[in-house]
Amino acid sequence: MDEQEKIRIEQAKRFFDADEYVKLSGIEIVGLTEKSAVVSAKIDKKHLNANGFVQGGMLYTLADFAFAVLANFLHPITVTQCGHINYIRAANATCLTATATETARAGHNTLSEVVITDENETIVCVCNFNGFIKEIKK
Amino acid sequence: MDEQEKIRIEQAKRFFDADEYVKLSGIEIVGLTEKSAVVSAKIDKKHLNANGFVQGGMLYTLADFAFAVLANFLHPITVTQCGHINYIRAANATCLTATATETARAGHNTLSEVVITDENETIVCVCNFNGFIKEIKK
Amino acid sequence: MDEQEKIRIEQAKRFFDADEYVKLSGIEIVGLTEKSAVVSAKIDKKHLNANGFVQGGMLYTLADFAFAVLANFLHPITVTQCGHINYIRAANATCLTATATETARAGHNTLSEVVITDENETIVCVCNFNGFIKEIKK
Amino acid sequence: MDEQEKIRIEQAKRFFDADEYVKLSGIEIVGLTEKSAVVSAKIDKKHLNANGFVQGGMLYTLADFAFAVLANFLHPITVTQCGHINYIRAANATCLTATATETARAGHNTLSEVVITDENETIVCVCNFNGFIKEIKK
Numbered sequence: 001m002d003e004q005e006k007i008r009i010e011q012a013k014r015f016f017d018a019d020e021y022v023k024l025s026g027i028e029i030v031g032l033t034e035k036s037a038v039v040s041a042k043i044d045k046k047h048l049n050a051n052g053f054v055q056g057g058m059l060y061t062l063a064d065f066a067f068a069v070l071a072n073f074l075h076p077i078t079v080t081q082c083g084h085i086n087y088i089r090a091a092n093a094t095c096l097t098a099t100a101t102e103t104a105r106a107g108h109n110t111l112s113e114v115v116i117t118d119e120n121e122t123i124v125c126v127c128n129f130n131g132f133i134k135e136i137k138k
Numbered sequence: 139m140d141e142q143e144k145i146r147i148e149q150a151k152r153f154f155d156a157d158e159y160v161k162l163s164g165i166e167i168v169g170l171t172e173k174s175a176v177v178s179a180k181i182d183k184k185h186l187n188a189n190g191f192v193q194g195g196m197l198y199t200l201a202d203f204a205f206a207v208l209a210n211f212l213h214p215i216t217v218t219q220c221g222h223i224n225y226i227r228a229a230n231a232t233c234l235t236a237t238a239t240e241t242a243r244a245g246h247n248t249l250s251e252v253v254i255t256d257e258n259e260t261i262v263c264v265c266n267f268n269g270f271i272k273e274i275k276k
Numbered sequence: 277m278d279e280q281e282k283i284r285i286e287q288a289k290r291f292f293d294a295d296e297y298v299k300l301s302g303i304e305i306v307g308l309t310e311k312s313a314v315v316s317a318k319i320d321k322k323h324l325n326a327n328g329f330v331q332g333g334m335l336y337t338l339a340d341f342a343f344a345v346l347a348n349f350l351h352p353i354t355v356t357q358c359g360h361i362n363y364i365r366a367a368n369a370t371c372l373t374a375t376a377t378e379t380a381r382a383g384h385n386t387l388s389e390v391v392i393t394d395e396n397e398t399i400v401c402v403c404n405f406n407g408f409i410k411e412i413k414k
Numbered sequence: 415m416d417e418q419e420k421i422r423i424e425q426a427k428r429f430f431d432a433d434e435y436v437k438l439s440g441i442e443i444v445g446l447t448e449k450s451a452v453v454s455a456k457i458d459k460k461h462l463n464a465n466g467f468v469q470g471g472m473l474y475t476l477a478d479f480a481f482a483v484l485a486n487f488l489h490p491i492t493v494t495q496c497g498h499i500n501y502i503r504a505a506n507a508t509c510l511t512a513t514a515t516e517t518a519r520a521g522h523n524t525l526s527e528v529v530i531t532d533e534n535e536t537i538v539c540v541c542n543f544n545g546f547i548k549e550i551k552k
Contacts, residue, residue: 224387241391242362242402243364251379251389251402266360266402266404
């Protein structure tokens with residue numbers, strides 16, 4: 001990781017320090033480039049559902065936060081219009097990482113794909129977010 | 139609420155008592171009939187995002203849990219295949235309620251709509267879940 | 277059907293007469309109230325996929341058109357931002373009907389659910405559309 | 415394009431020759447590898463909506479067919495469970511191409527992203543499909 005990325009992450013951390021639900025969920029920003037944002041969480045008991053797997057809402061929150069970090073960096077201020085999550089396998093993981101990548105941008109619209117992987121880099125979920133950019137950079 | 143619904147809610151609470159992320163998120167089961175499941179959360183600081191509104195992941199978790207309670211009651215065991223959330227307005231609420239209603243069922247597939255409302259019954263989100271029913275009742 | 281609805285349908289038909297793909301697909305507007313738009317198609321060979329069922333794109337086109345008719349009536353001009361379709365069973369039908377109902381509206385956003393049924397009123401698909409209203413009525 | 419890909423395309427064309435709605439829509443298979451399926455359509459008047467842009471249902475049909483060709487090649491027999499389309503800009507195009515790529519596969523589930531571009535390689539739509547693989551190869 002180069003110095004610029006470290007600075008970007010620090011700035012994002014300062015902004016998102018006020019995100020209480022992300023803090024409650026134990027999610028950290030671990031990467032931020034022009035192309036992608038990466039967030040991760042060490043999984044412990046508090047993240048589990050009644051069957052002992054990572055809860056679906058926790059998975060979505062992880063993905064949503066990766067999108068928020070990316071969109072906030074690329075196009076402040078962006079409002080999420082819709083989010084879509086596909087669960088591909090049950091998450092029995094010690095660490096989960098969500099990587100958001102912008103797939104397209106035009107006018108006020110930004111689309112990102114977010115892939116959630118476990119500590120073995122096995123894909124657990126694939127998500128998509130559609131954001132509305134409130135102020136477009138000229 | 140009749141006696142039957144009270145019993146159903148108690149059973150669901152016992153099963154979902156092991157859902158740690160729901161507990162962390164302060165979500166309670168408040169209604170369960172043959173047609174719909176209702177869950178709610180009193181909103182406090184821990185649910186907020188960096189802009190002071192209810193965090194998108196919390197909204198999704200609420201909706202997902204309403205679907206889980208309904209699907210687990212109607213068709214145990216159901217696995218969520220995908221979830222979709224539309225954010226219609228920023229949630230500046232003291233209490234949020236998610237109501238899941240099954241829209242269609244055929245073979246191994248169950249679809250539900252979940253509507254999230256605030257304490258004024260204003261709609262905040264509309265969500266859709268697609269579940270795969272592992273064992274079909276004969 | 278009352279006189280007002282007949283007039284609304286005629287106006288919508290005039291506007292959508294220029295929709296060539298809908299014409300190609302044999303879809304007709306059959307109902308339009310303040311609450312819902314209904315469109316339908318008699319199914320013949322041209323609508324089928326390689327397995328002899330109604331093609332997934334035809335099902336989506338039917339649903340999308342029901343949403344377009346409703347949104348164009350309630351909030352001209354509305355642009356579809358995203359559409360989501362859940363296939364609940366294979367469509368082996370002689371006639372398909374799509375009914376669009378607005379589930380929520382706030383600011384520039386409108387959400388609708390569209391249910392597709394066959395000639396026996398069996399649900400085939402449940403869809404959701406998220407539209408951006410370009411000009412808000414004051 | 416190598417010989418193997420030509421053979422794969424010919425086989426896919428033979429199978430999908432029975433897809434009448436795809437034929438009606440003027441969509442052709444133009445690429446098929448282990449990683450992606452590509453289909454395209456020359457746009458003419460029959461594809462347009464009432465505003466003179468490519469109709470939303472046509473865009474979805476193009477994407478859905480790209481997914482069908484890929485899934486049918488990688489995992490016959492796959493049933494589409496849900497499709498999701500994000501419209502990023504109005505399509506004012508002479509030719510549209512949809513490229514389907516599998517993003518994840520596990521057990522009976524396959525997920526693909528489909529990107530639709532115009533003749534200038536500008537992205538018009540980003541779509542996601544979730545398929546259920548009926549028979550898993552051992």
